[in-house]
Amino acid sequence: xxxxxxxxxxxDHAHGGEGQWAFGTGFDEPLAGVDTTVPEGIDPADLGxxxxxxxxxxxxxxxxxxxxxxxxxxxxxxxAVANVALDLLGQARLLLARAGSVGVLGRSRTRATGSxxxxxxxxxxxxxxxxxxxxxxxxxxxxxxxxxVRLLVAATTxxxxxxxxxxxxxxxxxxxxxxxxxxxTYHRDHAARWVLRLxxxxxxxxxxxxxxxxxxxxxxxxxxxxxxxxxxxxAAGIAVDPAGTRDEVTGVLTQVLGQATLGVPAWPADxxxxxxxxxxxxxxTELLADLxxxxxxxxxxxx
Amino acid sequence: MSAPALERPADxxxxxxxxxxxxxxxxxxxxxxxxxxxxxxxxRKTLIRQIAQHAHSEIIGMQPEGDWLLSAPSxxxxxxxxxxVQDEAGHGMYLYSAAETLGADRADLTxxxxxxKQKYSSIFNYPTPTYADVGVIGWLVDGxxxxxxxxxxxxxxxxxxxxxxxxxxxxxxxxxxxxELLMTMMRGTPEQRAMVQDAVDRWWWPxxxxxxxxxxxxxxSAQSMAWGIKRHSNDELRQRYVDMSVPQAEVLGVTLPxxxxxLDPATGRHRFGAIDWDEFKQVISGSGPANAExxxxxRAARDDNAWVTEAATAYAAKHAADAA
Numbered sequence: 351x352x353x354x355x356x357x358x359x360x361x362d363h364a365h366g367g368e369g370q371w372a373f374g375t376g377f378d379e380p381l382a383g384v385d386t387t388v389p390e391g392i393d394p395a396d397l398g399x400x401x402x403x404x405x406x407x408x409x410x411x412x413x414x415x416x417x418x419x420x421x422x423x424x425x426x427x428x429x430a431v432a433n434v435a436l437d438l439l440g441q442a443r444l445l446l447a448r449a450g451s452v453g454v455l456g457r458s459r460t461r462a463t464g465s466x467x468x469x470x471x472x473x474x475x476x477x478x479x480x481x482x483x484x485x486x487x488x489x490x491x492x493x494x495x496x497x498x499v500r501l502l503v504a505a506t507t508x509x510x511x512x513x514x515x516x517x518x519x520x521x522x523x524x525x526x527x528x529x530x531x532x533x534x535t536y537h538r539d540h541a542a543r544w545v546l547r548l549x550x551x552x553x554x555x556x557x558x559x560x561x562x563x564x565x566x567x568x569x570x571x572x573x574x575x576x577x578x579x580x581x582x583x584x585a586a587g588i589a590v591d592p593a594g595t596r597d598e599v600t601g602v603l604t605q606v607l608g609q610a611t612l613g614v615p616a617w618p619a620d621x622x623x624x625x626x627x628x629x630x631x632x633x634x635t636e637l638l639a640d641l642x643x644x645x646x647x648x649x650x651x652x653x
Numbered sequence: 654m655s656a657p658a659l660e661r662p663a664d665x666x667x668x669x670x671x672x673x674x675x676x677x678x679x680x681x682x683x684x685x686x687x688x689x690x691x692x693x694x695x696x697r698k699t700l701i702r703q704i705a706q707h708a709h710s711e712i713i714g715m716q717p718e719g720d721w722l723l724s725a726p727s728x729x730x731x732x733x734x735x736x737x738v739q740d741e742a743g744h745g746m747y748l749y750s751a752a753e754t755l756g757a758d759r760a761d762l763t764x765x766x767x768x769x770k771q772k773y774s775s776i777f778n779y780p781t782p783t784y785a786d787v788g789v790i791g792w793l794v795d796g797x798x799x800x801x802x803x804x805x806x807x808x809x810x811x812x813x814x815x816x817x818x819x820x821x822x823x824x825x826x827x828x829x830x831x832x833e834l835l836m837t838m839m840r841g842t843p844e845q846r847a848m849v850q851d852a853v854d855r856w857w858w859p860x861x862x863x864x865x866x867x868x869x870x871x872x873x874s875a876q877s878m879a880w881g882i883k884r885h886s887n888d889e890l891r892q893r894y895v896d897m898s899v900p901q902a903e904v905l906g907v908t909l910p911x912x913x914x915x916l917d918p919a920t921g922r923h924r925f926g927a928i929d930w931d932e933f934k935q936v937i938s939g940s941g942p943a944n945a946e947x948x949x950x951x952r953a954a955r956d957d958n959a960w961v962t963e964a965a966t967a968y969a970a971k972h973a974a975d976a977a
Contacts, residue, residue, distance in 0.1 A: 413723060419738055420719045420950060423958030425712070425746050432739035436732060443728050470727045494961050550971065551964025558960065644784060645726040651841050653727045653784075653834070 380443040380469060381522070386451040389519050392586060397520060398454020399482065399579045400589050402472070403626055404511075405445030406483035409473060411504055412438035413637055414491055423494060430540055434501070437533040444526045446472040451522075456480045463650050474645035478635050484625040486569040488634045495548050495555065496562035502541035503566055506602050507573050509534040510595035519587040542606045549610025560612050567615035573599075575623040680881050685811040688754040696880050699873070700810050701757045702771070703882065708748035709766045709773035713947050715741045717781045718790055726784060733830055734787060740823045747816040754812045767952040769939065776863050778941025785838060785845075785852035791831015792905075793853075793860040793898065799824050800894045801864060809881030832901065839906050846906075853902070854910045861925075862933045864891040870930075895923045 388394050415435040422428045449455070450468020457480065462471035486504055491497045512534055515527035548559035576584070576591045583589030600617065607614045624630075672691040679686060686692055715738045722738065725731035749759040765771040776794055781787070802824065805817040838845040865871060865887040877883035899916075902909050913926035935941070 409728075416722050416735065419722055419735070420715050421954045421957075423954070423961040425742050425749075428715070428742040429739055429746070432735055432742070436735050436739070439728065439732050439735065443732070446728075467727075470729075473728055474726070494958055547965050547968040548961070551968045552960070554960050555964030555967075640723040642724075644724045648726065648842065648844065651726070651838075651845050653730050653837060653841075 379447075379467070380440075381447045381451060384522060384525070386448070386522060388452055389521075389588065392520070392583070392588060394452035395454060396579050396583055397588065398449040398452045400583055401445045401449035401452075401523070402454065403482040403577075403580075404508075405442045405449060405472075406481050407487050407504070407508065408438040408445065409442035409641075410481075410483045410634070410637060411487040411501075412436075412442060413641055414487065415497075415501070417491055418494075418497065434537050434540065437530075437537065441526065441530050441533070442473070443469050444522075448522050448526070461646075461649060465650075465652050470645065474642045475649075478630050478638055479628045481628065481630060481634060481638070482626050483630075483634070484569075484572050484623070485631070486566075486573055488625065488630060488637065489566075489569055490633055492562060492565060493558055494544075495558040496565055498541045498544040498548065499559065499562040499566045500569075501537060502545055502606060503570065503603065505534050505538035505541055507570075507592070507595065507599050509538055510598045511590045511592060514590040514595075518589070523588065538602075545606055545612070546610045549607070549612040556611065559610065563607060563612055564615050568618050571618035571621040572623045572625055575620050577623050577626045580626075680809055680879075683881070684809075685814060686809055687811045695876070696882070697755050699877060699880070700813065700882060701752055701755050703877075704748055704752040704755075704813055705757065705762045705765070705771055706773060708745045708752060708762065709771060710777065711741045711745035711748060712766075713773045713777045713951065716947055716950060717777055717779070717943070718787050720781055721784060721787050725787075730784075730787075730834065733834075737791075737827050737830065740827070744816075744820045744823070747819065748813075751810075751812040751816045755810075763951075763955060767948055767955065769948065772937060774863060775933065775937040775941060776859050777947060778936050778944045779855070779859055780942050783848045783852060785835070785848035786856070788831045788834035788838065788849065789852040789856045791827050791829075792835055792901070793856050794863070795824050795828040795831060796898060796901075797860045797863040797894050799828060800890050800897070804884035804890075807881075807884060832905070835905055835907075849905075850907050853907045857910050858928065858932075859936075861891060861895070861928055862930075862936075864888070864894065866930065866933075867928075892922060895925055899923055 388397060412435045415431050415438070418431045419428060419435070422431055446469040447467070450472060455468060455471055456476055458471040458475035462475040466475075486500070486507070489500065491500070509531065512527040512530045516524055516531060518524040518527065545559060548555040548562075550556070551559075574593050574596045576593055580589050580591055584591040604614050673693065676686070676690070676692060676696075679690075686696075718734060719738050722731065722734055725734050749757075749762060752762060753759060762771065766773065776797075781790070799821060802817055802821050806814055806821060808814040808817065835849050838849050865874075868874065868886045868888045871887055874883060874886060878886070895914075899909065899914070911926045913924065915924050916922075917924050936944075939945075
């Protein structure tokens with residue numbers, strides 16, 4: 351009876367008693383207690399814009415992966431895909447909060463009331479043209495094969511950036527990157543394992559895996575093209591120029607696809623970074639409608 | 654606490670009466686039956702049915718709240734909800750594993766779920782039209798589930814009891830998070846407060862039905878109690894749940910939709926109104942508002958991705974052959 355009584359007692363306490371819950375309450379204010387001073391000589395507008403680029407990629411991909419929850423091939427995959435989405439959501443929250451901490455809030459603050467934290471003002475109250483994500487993460491999932499190829503490509507490109515970002519002169523970005531590298535290494539590995547199984551599985555899975563790669567590869571066109579902001583911040587030791595990650599990314603992807611017995615599609619020619627500059631297709635508008643609808647219906651509410 | 658061995662003798666005729674006697678002694682002593690122990694066929698079947706139904710409930714239970722994952726109104730709430738739905742998938746996995754220790758097979762149980770040969774908790778056939786439903790499911794539905802499940806941590810079947818300890822810890826966390834969401838909403842706008850009350854009005858009676866039919870109409874209860882699979886009667890657990898929820902509703906500032914709900918000063922327990930068992934029977938037999946949708950989604954997850962599972966199996970077979 352003893353255990354039973356303890357749990358019932360615990361339930362009667364609406365507040366307090368942290369020790370008896372299964373895990374901590376680690377969902378609160380992402381940058382609580384962190385020194386958010388802007389490094390000397392850095393334009394806060396640039397730093398904030400860069401945080402939005404990295405944060406929006408994570409937020410949008412988390413949303414895409416969440417679409418697999420309750421629709422995954424196996425229960426183990428429900429858990430894994432939710433895990434990856436949670437990690438990315440955590441990265442997004444930190445990066446959006448960092449953008450907010452340096453005053454980069456765009457038009458969101460004209461719509462969100464003061465009680466709404468910066469991360470939510472930015473996630474829920476910006477229009478598509480204020481988002482800085484790339485087409486790579488915005489594209490619809492396709493089937494499970496295409497989803498895993500996209501995750502492989504997105505995790506590989508992001509990991510290459512984050513690995514270098516660990517030595518950023520902005521201590522907040524460096525800390526976010528240090529945490530993110532472990533997560534992204536797992537994401538890349540998880541996706542790579544699926545690409546191997548699908549490529550080298552059955553005839554059908556090989557065909558679908560190849561179709562997935564063929565659909566995802568063109569989305570790499572914008573990934574290695576830096577914006578002016580990224581170039582300025584890279585010169586100042588704050589950011590990572592994505593052009594410098596090309597060899598690592600193409601090397602990893604070529605290796606995984608080869609091992610999966612899949613053909614490496616033609617690498618697309620570099621294109622201007624339209625997504626980073628706020629130009630997006632209808633897919634993002636649709637994704638944001640789901641993401642933002644409820645929050646926008648209640649702009650004065652706290653949740 | 655370890656049970657005496659109940660191994661079947663290696664040779665010689667099987668003395669069922671002696672095995673039954675040993676089994677009864679283990680149950681009577683409050684010890685646990687483990688997968689390799691002898692057990693009566695009825696005990697095994699009852700456990701598989703109950704554990705499978707519980708596992709199915711966890712998996713189908715991902716959907717009503719999962720409907721809000723894409724549009725949770727803050728990033729913090731989205732993270733909390735995603736972690737919760739992920740936990741439910743995990744609970745389903747432990748429970749299917751517990752059923753597999755009794756000789757069941759996960760794929761076969763999933764098939765029984767989507768062909769409606771096995772049931773899941775009827776509570777998950779109600780829709781979730783507002784975000785307050787996420788909070789109320791945490792507070793009331795998870796709260797009722799905990800009342801049902803905490804005694805199962807002492808179930809006579811070892812693997813089930815151990816799975817339930819972990820499940821109950823996580824469910825307690827979910828319940829607290831649900832309640833915290835409702836507290837926050839009650840401090841919010843008038844629309845938010847109205848959403849909370851509306852959700853409470855819709856979920857209160859279905860949550861009372863989660864304890865199953867009344868004791869005088871619960872045909873399997875007596876045997877399950879004798880076997881130590883069940884520890885308290887449906888009505889007893891329901892009463893505990895009501896007594897626990899009433900003060901929580903007062904703190905929250907909502908009204909439970911039962912005019913007959915009142916504290917009986919003589920017993921210190923709450924009297925409550927009559928439950929509409931006709932509705933319960935309709936919902937559990939498949940006529941609930943969302944039965945078809947829930948099953949269809951589970952079926953689609955399996956069937957649309959069958960090629961993925963086949964690929965993983967083929968890959969594993971190829972590479973096992975390589976290694977050999």
